Every structure is written in C-alpha cells, then in structure tokens.
Amino acid sequence: MTNESRIWTAALVVVGDEILSGRTQDKNIAQVASWLGVQGIRLREVRVVPDDMDAIVEAVNTLRARNDYLFTTGGIGPTHDDITVDAVAQALGVDVVIHPKARAILEAYYETRGGLNEARLRMARVPDGADLIENKVSGAPGIRAGNVYLMAGVPGITAQMLDGLTGQLEGGLPLLSTTVGCWVAESEIADLLRETEKAFEGVQIGSYPFFREGKTGANFVIRSVDEAQLQACAHALEEGLGAIGRFPVSGGI
C-alpha cells in the first residue's frame, strides 16, 4: 500500500448552544469539510454538542481515537461559556497552562485596545504541550493539542486559522467529484444509478433531488480518487440518461 492510497480521515466537534437552539445557522461544517477535501482528508463525522464539559469530553475522546485528525469549532473565547480548552485538556489528561507565545501575541494585540486583562488572558490558555495556530484577524490563536485542532466559533476567524494550516497536514489523494444534472425524477432512474455505480470500482454516486419552477430534477454527484474512473462513470451516466430520452447536463443544474 503506497502512502497515497491510505485514506486520511477527520472528525469535527461543533461546540455551541447557539447552534442547538437554532439561533445561529452553522457555517463551520461546510467550511471545514471543503477545506479538508482540498487537503486530501475526508470528514467522516460531525457532532454538535452543547457548552457542557462532559458532552465535549465524550465527543472529543471518541472521535480523536478513530480519526487521524479532530477539529473543534467554538468555545475558545474569553467568556465564562468558553470551555473548549478545559474540555480538551481533560480529554487528553493534561493540565491547562498559559502558552508564553500566545500571551505575547495577545499583549501586543491588546496594547492599543485597552490592555491584557484577566478575561483576555484566558485566550492564552492551552492544554499543556499544545502548539499555536496563527490567526491574523483577532489575535487569539487557534490551538493544536495532539491530533486535536481547536478553532474559533466565528466562521471568518476559523477561515483564517484554516488558512494558516493549509498544506501543513498530511493527507492522501483528494476525493474528486463531478456532477451530472437532469430534469428527471430520481425515482425514474434509480436502476440506472445503481448499475452505473456498480460498473465503476471505487466510485460513489449520490443522488440529490430538487424541485424548481414546478419541475422535478436531480443532481448526481460522482466521487472517486481516480480522475479517469470519475470521467468514465460520468460519461456512462450521461449515455444512460440519453438512451432513455433524458437530457443530461454536465456540471449539474
């Protein structure tokens, strides 16, 4: 098995009462998922948990053990409801310490913004042994503790932290995808989809129906790590749709 054929996986724990209450529409799942795909890492599972120590610890411990990487978003700010650092430290069985470089970054950042108070210093706390992930927006860094990557809850800040990590994580072949759309009820062509998928080893076809302008359609997303297999499968599906008088739309609708 070459290194390239190994599949690298990640999980994500979204920490936040505001997501579970429905107040805030999560944007970090899609953002982290897309970024991981480009790194050649597959997002295998996401858990959204409340701002609750036991719930975070359980999710972190289960998911870090069975994935190459675990990301968290949320709960690393300066207020009383920010407990992700404490929870990850507890999960890892280490103390929480002040990271000297994080302290220096925050001191510099807050020099012209009222100074470093006790709450702000909370953002320099890390699980013992952790490294920092740079954040150009708001000073407070992200944190890497073992295979756990702690990111912000605010999507724009997480974007900066992911940017700082780009190319740093080992991954495998990226999962490629292409889409074929068609104005057809997926239920009319379920057999064609199943048989086409079966004919191409290592290829998955996902079927995503929609209703627009009073009409039924679907996008068929074809995924593979092999570009040639991907294109051959898409071609076969388009031929199959054409053969029953349905017009396929390359790239999706």
Place this chain on the structure above:
Amino acid sequence: MTNESRIWTAALVVVGDEILSGRTQDKNIAQVASWLGVQGIRLREVRVVPDDMDAIVEAVNTLRARNDYLFTTGGIGPTHDDITVDAVAQALGVDVVIHPKARAILEAYYETRGGLNEARLRMARVPDGADLIENKVSGAPGIRAGNVYLMAGVPGITAQMLDGLTGQLEGGLPLLSTTVGCWVAESEIADLLRETEKAFEGVQIGSYPFFREGKTGANFVIRSVDEAQLQACAHALEEGLGAIGRFPVSGGI
C-alpha cells in the same frame, strides 16, 4: 416535580455524504432545532454521519437511548444511496416492511406521474410497526418508528413533515430567550457576564462576538424557562453595561 418542570430532549442524526463533503450547506439542523424549541423540547446533540449502515446504526442507537426523541434527516428517497430506513430498522431490531397506507399514498401520487415503479415503492418501506408522518409536497411520507422520527433530506420537505407533527409531541416548558447587544469587546466585560449569570438561578448567558464595520461587538443571549427571571437578568445586564459607560441594545445588534 410537576410535568411542566421535566426537561424533554431530542437528538438529530443528519445522514448525508453531501454535508460531509462540504458540497451542501446543511439547513436542517437550524430548522429542526427551532421547531423543537417551540414544542418545548431541547435539541441536545447532533451527529452528521455518512451514507453508511454501521455509522447510522451506531448514532441512532446511542442517541435514541438517551433522549426522549430522535430525529433523522436524509436518506429516505428512492435511490441506492437511501439507506436510513434499513439502518433504523436494524438499530431497532425489526424487519423492513411495505406500509400499506404509504403504498396507497404513493400509488395515488404517481398515478399521473408515470406510475409506481420499484424505486418509488422503496419509499413505502418502513421499519415494522412504524407510523407515517404526512408530507403534502411530494407524496413520500416521513416515518415514526418508536421514538425515532425519519425526515427528508430536502429542507422544504422536512419543513412540511415538521408541520404535520406540530403539537403532536409531548414537551415541557419552552426555553425562552432574549438578547442584549452591545458595541463592546466581550473580553472587556467577561466578569460582568459571569456574575450576572450567577445571580439568576436557572439562567444561562451565551456571549456571541462579531466584527462589523470595523468595530467589535457582541450579542448576549439570555435563556431561561422562567419569563420573569429572564427579564430580570436582561435588565441587570443592561444596568451593568450602563454602569461602565456602555450602551446596551435591547433585542441585540
């Protein structure tokens, strides 16, 4: 303990490779969360899992056991990648059967749409003993199997199914919330937040910072099942902000 003081909880399993790949931005978490809140049921945990039998079964069995209700979204359509019914049946230890009423609904729906083929009949399959949840949009019903509620992946269809369930589920007191906004760095007032929360029994304050128009602000979301406590806490927080020369914005920014 009166029935009203019992807390009713739910979990949600989002089934879908398309969410984990980042292709599709999930809308069902926020939708289900908001709907549950109105029913007096708290969403405690969400898991997003791939279109994989073992992953769905594990999530369903863990979450149905520790919550009053479990919802799933996705994977109940007519194509080969729709396996949620099979996974829930396996989790419950029952067979998959054709529900006669679901079959009749689909026969009527497809009478003028090309007839009921084998793929469409898949949407009449339910875990043995299950009931149907009406869906006025696209014929194929949602499913209730024990305390598990199977909903569509397409958010507009799930909305219809939730509408059909409104008022049907037993819940407790709804968790009320009110928001106080302020153009302040949350790190400046972390102590005020902590102390205000502590002063009001059963009240939680969440702090949600943002950056807009080059300025730092935050919304403080106060939650309680007790309207009087909620308002008293919001008032105290507004007073506290005023006392340090910060202008609170009732209702949030």
